[in-house]
Amino acid sequence: MTIGAVVREVHEEVPQADVLVVNDGSIDATAEVARAAGALVLDLPVNLGVGGAMRAGYKYAFRRGYQRTVQLDADGQHDPASVERLLGAMRERGADIVIGARFAGVGEYSVRGPRRWSMKILAKVLSRVTGTRLTDTTSGFKVCGRAAIRLFSADYPAEYLGDTVESLVIATRAGLKVDQVGVAMRPRAGGSPSHSPMKAAVFLLRAVFALAIALSRPKAPLPAELTA
Amino acid sequence: MTGYALAVTLCLLVVALLFALLRRRRIREKYAALWVILAIAVGLLGAFPRLAFWLSDVVGVQAPVNLLFATAFVVLLAVCIQISSEVSSLEEQTRTLAEEIALLRLEVRQSTELAGPAEQTPSTDAASADSTTTDGPSA
Numbered sequence: 001m002t003i004g005a006v007v008r009e010v011h012e013e014v015p016q017a018d019v020l021v022v023n024d025g026s027i028d029a030t031a032e033v034a035r036a037a038g039a040l041v042l043d044l045p046v047n048l049g050v051g052g053a054m055r056a057g058y059k060y061a062f063r064r065g066y067q068r069t070v071q072l073d074a075d076g077q078h079d080p081a082s083v084e085r086l087l088g089a090m091r092e093r094g095a096d097i098v099i100g101a102r103f104a105g106v107g108e109y110s111v112r113g114p115r116r117w118s119m120k121i122l123a124k125v126l127s128r129v130t131g132t133r134l135t136d137t138t139s140g141f142k143v144c145g146r147a148a149i150r151l152f153s154a155d156y157p158a159e160y161l162g163d164t165v166e167s168l169v170i171a172t173r174a175g176l177k178v179d180q181v182g183v184a185m186r187p188r189a190g191g192s193p194s195h196s197p198m199k200a201a202v203f204l205l206r207a208v209f210a211l212a213i214a215l216s217r218p219k220a221p222l223p224a225e226l227t228a
Numbered sequence: 229m230t231g232y233a234l235a236v237t238l239c240l241l242v243v244a245l246l247f248a249l250l251r252r253r254r255i256r257e258k259y260a261a262l263w264v265i266l267a268i269a270v271g272l273l274g275a276f277p278r279l280a281f282w283l284s285d286v287v288g289v290q291a292p293v294n295l296l297f298a299t300a301f302v303v304l305l306a307v308c309i310q311i312s313s314e315v316s317s318l319e320e321q322t323r324t325l326a327e328e329i330a331l332l333r334l335e336v337r338q339s340t341e342l343a344g345p346a347e348q349t350p351s352t353d354a355a356s357a358d359s360t361t362t363d364g365p366s367a
Contacts, residue, residue: 045328046321159257210257213250 001076003030007037010072013080017070020060024053051158058144062153065226069144078141082183086143089181096148096176097168100141101134104182114200122207126168129215130178138164141183147222148176154223161210169214174222235274242267262310266303270296 001009003021010019021034025047034041042056054071061069068087072078082100090098103123119138126137140163144152151174157166171178246263249255273280273296280292289295 046324213247213257216247216251218252 002033003074004033004037006072006074006076007034007039009076010080011038014070014083017083018066020057021074022053022057024048024050049158050163051156054163055152055154055156055158058149058152058156061149062223063226066149067146069149071140071142071144073140077185077187079184079186082141082181083143085183086141086181089179090143090145093179094177095179096145097171097178098143099134099136099139099178099180100183100185101136101139101180102183102185103135104180106182106184114197115203118200118204118207121204122165122211125208125211126165129211130168130172132177132179134168134178134180135182136180137168140164141185146225147174150222150225151176155220157214159210161207165207166210166214169211170217173215173217173219232274232277236271239267239271239274243271259307259310262303262307266300270300 007019007021010017019039020042021031021039022042022044023031023034024044031041031043042053042060044053044056048056057071058069068090070083070086072080078100086098086100089095103119119136123134123137127134138161148171151171152167155170157163157170159166168178243264246255246260246267250257250260277292280296284290284292284295287295289298
């Protein structure tokens with residue numbers, strides 16, 4: 001799905017939301033197409049990676065006083081129709097962050113073999129850390145409340161798996177409540193993730209390394225709320 | 229303390245130091261990775277000296293200590309190259325950011341001019357033609 005189509009779909013399904021597209025240094029027509037579809041665009045002058053682009057987005061949300069944000073992939077994998085359910089769960093359960101998760105009994109996302117096991121192990125560990133049952137810790141589909149927006153506007157890791165795994169650790173250590181809702185994800189445009197055991201092992205190793213370091217980090221305070 | 233025990237202790241200290249730096253975000257994972265691998269490798273050799281002898285036999289080096297020095301040299305070289313590459317990338321980024329800021333300043337100036345002379349705040353920039361002198365910041 002092109003970015004234009006994704007933006008239009010979000011406008012249809014979640015009309016009360018403002019859409020921000022963060023362009024991470026692409027020199028193609030992404031920014032223009034997004035603008036034409038009615039989104040605001042943060043056009044980063046240099047490539048910062050996922051973590052950098054996310055933090056820029058959260059900074060915008062923080063400074064403009066948004067109370068809730070939804071993070072959505074630009075490839076159409078995340079269905080905007082699920083947003084209302086995520087927001088509902090946030091209200092009902094009093095969570096600060098709600099993840100739209102695969103492998104939670106909704107949808108048929110199929111990953112088999114070593115990759116699936118690595119993700120399962122990761123989910124188990126993070127469930128212990130966050131104190132909530134999580135099944136999908138590498139999902140980029142999540143809604144955040146004001147406290148999480150404040151946190152992520154200052155502290156969003158830019159390294160591998162930082163945007164998913166490490167951000168959950170940071171949130172938990174800041175005292176935020178994480179929860180999840182099962183969603184059906186649509187197939188990725190770029191094909192399925194690789195199934196090689198070697199790559200899965202490397203993935204798990206790096207994830208564990210990132211997790212260990214994240215867990216051992218000293219606590220940092222939430223940035224102050226805006227006064228104006 | 230024997231040489232080997234010293235080597236292992238130093239490696240443990242290095243790993244601890246790296247962990248402390250990683251913890252406080254003073255160093256990024258990609259830089260720490262090589263050092264951690266090196267520290268573990270040297271630590272292993274210190275703990276099991278026979279490994280060094282066996283390895284140098286396999287590789288065809290006369291004395292294990294030579295192999296150790298050679299390997300350490302290659303690793304340090306790799307780290308220098310990694311850092312040089314990252315610095316080059318940073319210079320390119322800085323350049324781009326400087327361009328964007330200059331362009332934004334011009335845009336802001338132009339849009340305040342369009343808004344009318346009554347709305348302009350006095351400019352604090354010294355008006356200067358495109359100059360290549362290096363006598364410091366102008367504003």
